[in-house]
Structures are given as C-alpha cells and as structure tokens.
Amino acid sequence: MRFNLLFYALGVTVRLVHIGLGEFERRALMLLQYEFPLDSLDPFEHVAVKLGVDTDHLLSALQRLAEQGILKRVGFYVNPRSRRKSVALVAFRGGNVDKAASLCASDDEVTHCYERDGGEWRVWVVRRARSIDELLSWAASFARNIGADGFEVLVARRVHRLSVKYDLYRGVSRAGPYTRVVLNPPSPEELGLPSELPALVRSLPLSRRPYASIAERLGLREEDVLQGVKLLLERGVLGDPGAVLDGHRIGFRYNAMVVAWPRTSTERLCEEIVDNIPEATHIVERLPYPSDTKAYWAPTCYAMVHGVSRDVIEPVIRRVEQLDSVDRVEVLYSVRDLKPGAER
Template sequence: MSESRFVPQVIEKLGSELAAEALMELQYNFPLTATPYNDIAERLGVNVDELLDLLRMLKEKRILKRVGFYLNYRAARKRAALIAIATETPREATKYLVEILEVTHSYLRDHPVYNLWVVGKHEDPERIVEAARKAAERYGKGKWLVLWGEKTLRLSVKYDLEKGISRAGPYSTVAANPPRPEDIGYSMALARALRVLPLEERPYAVIARQLGLTEDRVIEAARVMLDRGILGDPGAALDGHKLGFQYNGMVTLAPKEIDQLDDLCKWVVNNISEATHVVKRSVTPQGAWRHLCYFMVHSVDEDRVKPVLKRLDDCPYLDDYMVIRSLEDLLPGVIR
C-alpha cells in the first residue's frame, strides 16, 4: 500500500505504514473470531507477535485506546444526556459532575454562550438535571441545558487514516431498547469485560479465565450480545487527536418543522458517512434549544470538512445548523 494513500502526518505519528494499515483493519474489518489478531496479521503478511508488539507500543503511546466492543448504556437501564453549561471554571465544573454522574466526555467548545459540554449518564434522569443546574450555579452564570439522547441513530467513532476524516464503521447502528445481559443468560460483568479485549493471541480465552467461563462461551456471548444490541461497534478505538485529527466539530441541526426531526436525523445517517454520532435529542428546559439533531465529524483540517457540510444544502428537512468546535478535551484517555 503506497504512502500517498495515507495522510502523511498520520504515518509520521504512527511510525510506520504497517501501523496505519493495522489500525485501519482493526477499525473497519475486525474479525469476530477466536483469534482476531492472528487473522489481521495474516491479512497484513506479518507474524502475529510482530503485530501484537506493534499494538502494545501504540497503546503505550495512547494512540490505541482499546480494542473491543461498545457497551450500550441502555442495556444497563441508564439515561444519557449532553449537558451544556456556561462557566469560567470548566475543570472544576467537570470534577463536580464526575462525582455525581458517569461522565464519558467533557469538552471546551467554541459556542458563544455554553462553553462546557459534558456527556453524563445516570439511572435517574432527575439526578442529571439537578447536577447540571447545580454545576451551572456553583461554577458559572446559572445558564445550562440538558440535551437528552432520545434516539442514537449511529455511534461509530472511527478515523479513516487514508482520507484524513472520520468515517463510521460497519456496526454503527445502536439498539434503542436492548435487553439486559441477564435477560438473555449472560452477566453484566461479562459485557463490561468485552469492552477491552486483551492484546493476546486468544483474547476471549483470557477473559474466560478471568471470569471462570469457557472460551467458546465468551465468544458466543460476544456474538449474541452484538446481535441483540447490548454490544456494538467492535474493533479499535483510537485517540484521533494524537493522530492529528485536530478538527472536532459538533454539528447541531434545527428542522424546518419539529415533526420533521426524525426525517432530518435519518437524512444525516443516509448522506453523511463521515458522521461518527447521529443523535435525536430533546431539551430541558423545554423550548430552550431548537437544534435537536446532532452529529460529530473529525478531521485533520477544516478543508476536508467543508464538502461534508456543503451536502447539508441538499437536505429538505433542514432549517439551519451550527458547527460548535472542540477547543480542549478535559477527559483525555477515558475509555468510552
């Protein structure tokens, strides 16, 4: 594979073309077999030990966050929300929210009012609202929004190292009402363990030994829970910022009519493959925010994003949109 097919700065950061090829395979063609690293090594024409040493090095550098599955928070019967706050002390506000909620993201963003954007989860939605309100009062000007994740139409945070822009993977759909693992004969402990597969030749066997199960049972569980929507998006999760993907844009869209919100979000799924998240939202306080369809796009520069945004001109359901760019990740390295 020639270097010209990759973004040069990405290869430079990874240290080799083999590393770039391996991460593309791990992101977009992850094999659901007992020996996924052997299978990828064979595709790349290298020894599995060489591949695993390379992946361990990338993990030490925190370029590779993990290899594994996304765990659908709805399977744990939690609610999730994007909390927006106006604050002059975003780190303190983040620390406060982390003490109350399960926080997976916290970003400084360039919105003129709401500069802190935090994703928080909890079993009790009232706790999320109360946490947002108190954080805004203690650490800001009392201005806050809670944007509920009513429906996640896509979740697949992957980076196309050839094109220098994000592109969702093949398992990007998210089940709206998945069963709990216990409902279909598995444990939540097993589901959580499958989020991070060991960098060993037989990763499922390692998990099996840890939990007192057989390797076949763990592989069966992974496949069934993936099929039922408890798990999703298998493969590598990367730190895009460390790879040079400096542009992180949250695109919020307002429909022409509120009853077109579903159509708007579905249009994005069908026409914006570069969107890593597509979420339909509602807002508390009611009526405080009209841009209730949301997607994310990541790129090495703004020029690659402009053609993506230009496609929105063809959307019949769109009234207007905002691009709210990330300025700083306040929780780097968090496994999501």
C-alpha cells in the same frame, strides 16, 4: 493498498495525511477499526494473515501503539442503557470553564466535557446517571458551581449512529459497520449471559486467543464467550467493535458538533445524515428535558465530525447543509477537551 483502491472506486479523492504512523501501522489499525473479525477465536491472527505478517509481529506493533497512547483498546462499546443508566448532553450558558474542567475531572460519570466556540454556550458535558431526573438535579448543581447563567438538558430520543473511528488515509472520521445504538437493550442476565461479560470484552487482551482468559474467568468455553459476544452485539448491549484510537495523538485535533434543525421531521433529518454522511461518528436525535422546556438547542439532530484540520471537516459540513431535510445548521468546534483521557 485496498483502502485507497476502495476510495478511488467510489470517486473519492484520497490524500495521504501525515499522522505520525508508518504504512504498516496505518494498515493494521484500519483493518482493526473497520474489519474486526467477529467469527474468530484469534482475531489478531486473522488480521495478521491479511497483512502478510506473523501474529506476534502484529501484537508487538499493537503493544507499542498502546504504550504510546495511540491505541486505547481493542474491544466493544458497552451500551450504558443495558445497565439501566440514563445519559444526556447538557449545555451550559456562560460559567467558569476552568471550574467546569475541575468538576468534570473528578466525576466518573462524566464521559465527555468540552469547551466549544458556541458563543455564550461554552461548556458541553455528557453525563450518565441512574435517571433523567437525577441528571437534571446534577445539571442544576453543576451550573451553580461554575456560575453558569443557565443550562439545557438534551436527552437522546434516538441514537441513529455511534461509531468513533478514524480514516487514517483521508484524515477525517468515518463510522464503522456496526453503528446503531439500541435505546432500551436487554441486560446480559435477560439474555442468559454473565452480567460481567460486556465489561470484560470492552478491552480485549492484546494476545493470541484473547477470549481464552475471559472464558476461564467466567467458567465458560471460548466458543461460548464468542457466541455470547455476538448475541450481545446483535441485541444492542455491545456495539462498535474493533480498535479504539486516541485521535488527538495522531493529529485528529479538530472536532465539530454539527447541530441541524429540520424542515419537518427530526427523525427523517437524522436518517438522511446517516445515509449521506459517513464521516459523522455520532448522529443523535435530541429533545429537551423536561419536554415542555422552551429550549434553544432542541429538538434537533446532532452529528459529530473529527478531522486533522478544519479543511477536511468543512466540506462535510457543506454536505450536511445541502440535505433536503435541513432547515439550518449551527457548527460548534471544540476549543478544549476539559476531560482528556476519559473512559469512552
């Protein structure tokens, strides 16, 4: 199988991990994660040919995986900054975790909410808002409501990588080919495209010619939709194309937030992680807000690694620690996902 051959060629030890998928499903999801065709009006047919099966056979298998909750969607990441929204990671010191889970569950702007084994820093939330000041106000209110002793708002100075994909043979995350996130992308309207196009391609229909129904809704040709998608991807409105999986349902139940302090430049450190750690799904250079805040957690580089066990994650962390630009590293494993099933 080509994925195994690739890793052997790279000198990487491949260990087939048990993730509850048959070989056909594993191959199909690997192709849809890492080789999603961007030049085809019928991407599923393109993948089916590579698998040596009929397109309907592939679509039936994908529908079953979707019904099982393993396949969340096939489509594109939509950069919230193209909708002029601000996003920040907020760390809370202390507080009632169950109360935090309840608040996160009822907040549509919360995309991630985790309890982590970070000592007094237990609750970590990623939230969107119309401005950073609005996020700061929200964080203060959230801290009061959960009884936290304090909080830190950590904004992204630069997102060096965002690509949440899972290597179904090694049992560890591995980013795809489209990983960069533009900090200030244009809006679709500024590119001469319909404002609703990004949302419509976030989750493509599991059908032949999936762009057809989108084109009909927008009053465009299929070819125009596909070209628009490619332009949005090029300009950073869209990103990370392909299959999006529920890692927990196939055994990727461990995730580690690796926080690295730089010897000199945080930007250089993040770039070194980009160049050497393909298993990192998020690599973000973060700064405290307000900028004059004396923060424990910033300025630092944050990297996320997912795996079927700590045994596959720990060697990745050791490689981060050995990078030339790293001064020190702290690792916070997730204890509980406080908002499972959130739209991401």
